[in-house]
């Protein structure tokens with residue numbers, strides 16, 4: 001079997017890894033733009049730690065701290081204009097998937113003058129600026145993926161930039177930065193990690209190497225998810241560390257396999273219903289597993305076994321506990337979202353490509369009907 005495994009991100013992990021490995025910034029450039037959301041980079045301590053690490057290496061920086069959840073073209077263009085004006089030569093993203101993805105698009109736009117469509121269709125004329133990533137959520141794995149997902153009003157969904165030049169050069173995993181995550185974001189991001197592992201294992205593009213990583217990720221995540229479901233409180237520092245490592249492992253998986261129907265079904269839920277990315281995926285993941293199992297029982301059962309789960313029914317119960325009450329969809333929404341999901345690029349990466357009618361059925365099975 002012909003396969004490629006390429007992961008050019010240097011990953012440092014452990015408490016204080018930013019301070020211990022501050023010299024890694026020197027290989028990236030001389031003047032950084034730090035890209036963050038409104039508050040969490042500062043309140044988690046990750047922002048001050050990055051600033052201290054840059055200063056310790058004599059590297060100057062400028063801050064862009066206006067990335068919203070689910071960023072779009074406007075913010076990344078605003079930041080890229082500032083970065084150009086300030087002579088920035090590398091980008092440091094700090095935060096959840098939103099600032100990390102924004103950092104990647106900004107890195108492209110600083111070196112390339114592109115319209116929205118050209119930004120979404122790499123390769124680019126010039127290499128993007130180098131990127132460093134400091135995750136403060138445990139779920140997207142963006143710190144080790146070549147993807148940047150932007151809200152795209154033109155297609156009323158999310159669009160994915162994907163190119164190997166977008167892999168961060170370096171990632172710093174310090175689980176202390178995830179300690180302040182509220183319960184809802186902790187659960188939703190852990191569910192995003194779950195969907196990356198499940199979809200990655202069951203993707204057309206899965207390889208033996210990606211599946212080896214997936215099984216390890218599922219073995220880490222399964223007990224942590226069960227712990228989250230059985231205790232309504234917040235995870236302890238050891239569990240936070242496991243969740244972050246599982247998330248980065250899952251990022252390494254989807255960097256190779258891509259995502260599938262579950263993410264495609266989730267994008268309209270986020271765009272039209274403002275449902276968090278990880279939750280949006282988890283809402284349809286059980287129906288998706290049940291849909292795939294008749295044709296691929298061995299693969300689905302290997303995923304469940306690696307999580308430490310006996311069957312689809314136990315999986316459903318775990319996910320339902322973590323999700324709590326579900327949102328509702330009207331029949332009109334189901335028709336609109338199925339048509340949108342059917343057009344997503346990742347749909348073709350699903351082991352059995354669902355028809356638009358199958359997608360409508362998956363939504364119907366996942367949501368209580370709205371009368």
Ligand code: NAP
Nearest residue numbers: 037038039040069096097098136137140142145147180181
């Ligand atoms: P997020 O949108 O980055 O952040 C959600 C919220 O959590 C924000 O309000 C943020 O506040 C807050 N937050 C972040 N870290 C925190 C902390 N440690 N303590 C307290 N609050 C914190 O959420 P996310 O789920 O990590 O990222 C979702 C995005 O990633 C979506 O756009 C999705 O499409 C994308 N994604 C990308 C990939 C990829 O491979 N590139 C994969 C999956 C998903 P602030 O605004 O103040 O920071």
Ligand code: ZN
Nearest residue numbers: 140192196277
């Ligand atoms: Zn995701």
